[in-house]
Amino acid sequence: MTSTSVMAPPVLHVIGPEDVRATECPVELDLPDDQLVTLYETMVVTRLLDQELINLQRQGELALYPSCRGQEAAQVGSVLALSPDDWVFPQYRELGVFVGRGIDPLGVALMWRGVVHGGVGLVEHHSAPLAVPIATHAPHAVGMALGAVLAGGRDVSVAYIGDGATSEGDAHEAFNIAAVLATPCIFFVQNNQWAISVPLEEQTRSTSIAAKAVAYGMPGIRCDGNDVLACLAATRRAVEYARSGRGPTLIEAVTYRMEGHTTADDPRRYRSQEEVERWRELDPIARYESFLGRAGLWSDDLAARCHAKGVDAAASLRRGVTTAPLPDPAQVFDLVFAVATPELRRQAAQLVAEQHVRT
Amino acid sequence: MWTMVEAINQALAEALEADESVVVFGEDVGRLGGVFRVTDGLRERFGARRCFDTPLAESGIVGIAIGLALRGFRPVPEIQFDAFTYPAFEQIASHLAKYRTRTQGEVTLPITLRVPSFGGVGAPEHHSESPETYFVHTAGLKVVAPSNAADAYSLLRQAIELDDPVIFLEPKCRYRQRTPRSGPAASIGQAIVRRRGRDVTVVAYGPAVSTALATADVAAADCGWEVEVIDLCSLAPLDLESITASVERTGRCVVVHEAPRTLGLGAEIAAVVQEHAFLRLRSPVLRATGFDTPYPPAQAEAAWLPDVERVLGCIERTMSY
Numbered sequence: 001m002t003s004t005s006v007m008a009p010p011v012l013h014v015i016g017p018e019d020v021r022a023t024e025c026p027v028e029l030d031l032p033d034d035q036l037v038t039l040y041e042t043m044v045v046t047r048l049l050d051q052e053l054i055n056l057q058r059q060g061e062l063a064l065y066p067s068c069r070g071q072e073a074a075q076v077g078s079v080l081a082l083s084p085d086d087w088v089f090p091q092y093r094e095l096g097v098f099v100g101r102g103i104d105p106l107g108v109a110l111m112w113r114g115v116v117h118g119g120v121g122l123v124e125h126h127s128a129p130l131a132v133p134i135a136t137h138a139p140h141a142v143g144m145a146l147g148a149v150l151a152g153g154r155d156v157s158v159a160y161i162g163d164g165a166t167s168e169g170d171a172h173e174a175f176n177i178a179a180v181l182a183t184p185c186i187f188f189v190q191n192n193q194w195a196i197s198v199p200l201e202e203q204t205r206s207t208s209i210a211a212k213a214v215a216y217g218m219p220g221i222r223c224d225g226n227d228v229l230a231c232l233a234a235t236r237r238a239v240e241y242a243r244s245g246r247g248p249t250l251i252e253a254v255t256y257r258m259e260g261h262t263t264a265d266d267p268r269r270y271r272s273q274e275e276v277e278r279w280r281e282l283d284p285i286a287r288y289e290s291f292l293g294r295a296g297l298w299s300d301d302l303a304a305r306c307h308a309k310g311v312d313a314a315a316s317l318r319r320g321v322t323t324a325p326l327p328d329p330a331q332v333f334d335l336v337f338a339v340a341t342p343e344l345r346r347q348a349a350q351l352v353a354e355q356h357v358r359t
Numbered sequence: 360m361w362t363m364v365e366a367i368n369q370a371l372a373e374a375l376e377a378d379e380s381v382v383v384f385g386e387d388v389g390r391l392g393g394v395f396r397v398t399d400g401l402r403e404r405f406g407a408r409r410c411f412d413t414p415l416a417e418s419g420i421v422g423i424a425i426g427l428a429l430r431g432f433r434p435v436p437e438i439q440f441d442a443f444t445y446p447a448f449e450q451i452a453s454h455l456a457k458y459r460t461r462t463q464g465e466v467t468l469p470i471t472l473r474v475p476s477f478g479g480v481g482a483p484e485h486h487s488e489s490p491e492t493y494f495v496h497t498a499g500l501k502v503v504a505p506s507n508a509a510d511a512y513s514l515l516r517q518a519i520e521l522d523d524p525v526i527f528l529e530p531k532c533r534y535r536q537r538t539p540r541s542g543p544a545a546s547i548g549q550a551i552v553r554r555r556g557r558d559v560t561v562v563a564y565g566p567a568v569s570t571a572l573a574t575a576d577v578a579a580a581d582c583g584w585e586v587e588v589i590d591l592c593s594l595a596p597l598d599l600e601s602i603t604a605s606v607e608r609t610g611r612c613v614v615v616h617e618a619p620r621t622l623g624l625g626a627e628i629a630a631v632v633q634e635h636a637f638l639r640l641r642s643p644v645l646r647a648t649g650f651d652t653p654y655p656p657a658q659a660e661a662a663w664l665p666d667v668e669r670v671l672g673c674i675e676r677t678m679s680y
Contacts, residue, residue, distance in 0.1 A: 116463060117457070117461045118461030118462055118463075123462055123465050128429065133453050133454075136418075136422065136449055136450060136454060138422070139418065139421075139423050139450070140422055140425045140426040140429065140454070142419070142423050142426060143423030143424060143425055143426020143429070143430070144426040144427070144429055144430050146423055146426065147426065147427045147429075147431070148430075150382065150408055150427075150432070151430070169418060169446075170419070170422065170450075173416040173418055173419030174419060174422065176414055176416065177413060177414055177423060180414050334464065335459055335463065335464050336459065336498055336499050337459070337467075337499070337501075337523045338459075338467050338521075338522040338523055341548065341596040342596065342599075342600075343597070343599065
């Protein structure tokens with residue numbers, strides 16, 4: 001093995017990327033048909049919800065939204081490799097993770113509408129709240145995984161971070177502590193090529209993000225992030241490794257952010273339409289449809305059913321967003337401490353009195 | 360009599376004994392027993408799963424504490440020195456303080472972050488900071504600073520049992536001072552009147568309490584002034600009632616802290632006192648504090664820190680106003 005191949009691990013593909021033909025699957029993926037269909041359905045529903053969230057923002061119903069378009073395979077493939085007991089620690093672009101986890105997307109949309117911080121209804125599904133500061137949730141995933149070791153649990157924790165996040169100190173501290181303490185933690189890096197306007201080559205001189213795992217003493221896997229089966233396979237491998245007590249894994253899912261960083265961004269200022277079109281040809285849902293077709297699982301019926309489910313979910317999301325009650329401004333005082341301090345009660349009373357004067 | 364190091368060590372041992380979810384970790388706290396020996400013997404007694412060393416990563420230490428707390432543990436991490444909380448500041452300000460709000464009250468983080476703090480021990484730079492204002496100003500944190508061994512023991516036991524995050528600032532210059540085992544039981548959120556007096560209220564906390572008490576002795580002996588000394592114990596929440604009640608009796612107030620003057624606790628206390636006891640005040644509230652400079656080199660710290668002379672100077676000014 002040459003040093004180059006060590007430094008840049010080969011990309012794991014299950015569905016071929018170049019000509020949208022299946023290559024031989026290099027990993028054991030014993031998936032029943034209904035699970036293959038679930039992967040498709042979850043990606044389709046995610047895309048339709050994502051589009052609806054963009055629409056809602058354009059119509060002034062949301063303050064901001066970071067689209068996950070193009071990253072559905074990475075998110076859905078990885079999250080469906082987990083058990084309900086496992087924990088996920090999202091950044092903020094992980095709609096596919098939330099949908100795969102059965103989290104009501106309204107709880108996420110309410111954050112982007114400015115009704116709540118962090119999202120609603122995530123913790124009960126073993127998801128941490130959305131994390132806006134980059135990579136700061138990665139050590140939380142390590143702590144949760146350390147807790148699994150201390151409590152004798154079998155669950156694993158997954159931190160979802162991006163290529164830009166790997167430049168942050170917290171990512172480094174998390175990788176290192178996770179490896180030193182051999183915690184069952186998976187760092188799932190969606191390398192979507194762009195950190196707002198900064199391309200990967202200006203983010204790191206490393207030949208790949210997965211290669212960074214070597215120096216921490218953990219396995220690094222590079223997978224085709226637009227191949228849902230490759231993402232599932234890579235995550236399964238990391239989950240088995242973690243559950244067997246051998247410690248963390250760094251997965252780099254090579255994908256692409258099809259939309260701007262958020263709805264407030266204009267990506268035409270920093271990247272070419274040709275580049276976007278090249279990646280559009282690798283669209284994860286189209287590729288998977290092609291795969292399902294060859295596997296004899298795809299039909300117009302299935303497509304229509306999944307589409308209808310996504311349309312229903314989007315309509316329900318729209319209803320929820322547009323009818324969401326405004327937050328009670330006085331509620332912020334109850335959320336600070338388990339029991340509000342006397343000073344907070346005084347300040348709350350002041351705010352309530354001001355509200356009465358105004359109404 | 361016992362030292363603060365002994366008191367904190369006993370509080371940690373009893374908390375580990377009483378509650379299986381308590382875990383103690385940080386840099387050098389396991390094998391070494393901490394650079395100040397505060398965690399001495401805990402790893403031997405409770406095992407490396409309950410008291411362990413981490414890699415050198417302050418942000419990571421607070422970060423994994425948050426993950427552990429999310430899982431139901433009651434972490435008691437140590438940051439080795441005051442200024443080393445700065446690399447962890449984002450974890451403290453953006454997550455530790457806000458997690459309850461960010462989960463709509465679902466998740467409260469029962470983390471007690473112990474930090475050997477303040478100056479007066481002849482340490483090299485970055486080892487003598489007074490970081491309390493950063494934390495007091497951050498909504499969602501409780502901030503505690505004991506002044507003696509018995510308080511350190513009872514405040515730490517309470518902090519660990521509390522469901523909210525607590526920044527526990529230990530005055531390292533008082534670590535080896537021997538003080539009585541018994542005394543009024545300190546409680547988070549409540550100040551203690553250390554000495555009764557009718558002429559002037561001196562408000563202090565942490566390492567400055569000894570200075571305030573020594574000044575009160577001098578003021579009584581040399582000038583015949585009766586100084587009331589209030590030990591805050593808890594910087595957030597602040598016991599406004601005790602401070603105001605005292606100033607209503609004395610009509611004069613001096614605040615003492617090592618931290619630089621601008622926007623130190625003294626600024627908040629002066630604001631509260633003028634708001635609630637304005638008509639009882641006989642003179643302006645004064646501050647005997649550190650200066651608005653970086654903490655000085657060890658050979659110059661004695662001149663920089665508020666001492667009996669500086670506090671007495673403020674008392675004289677307020678008495679002769």
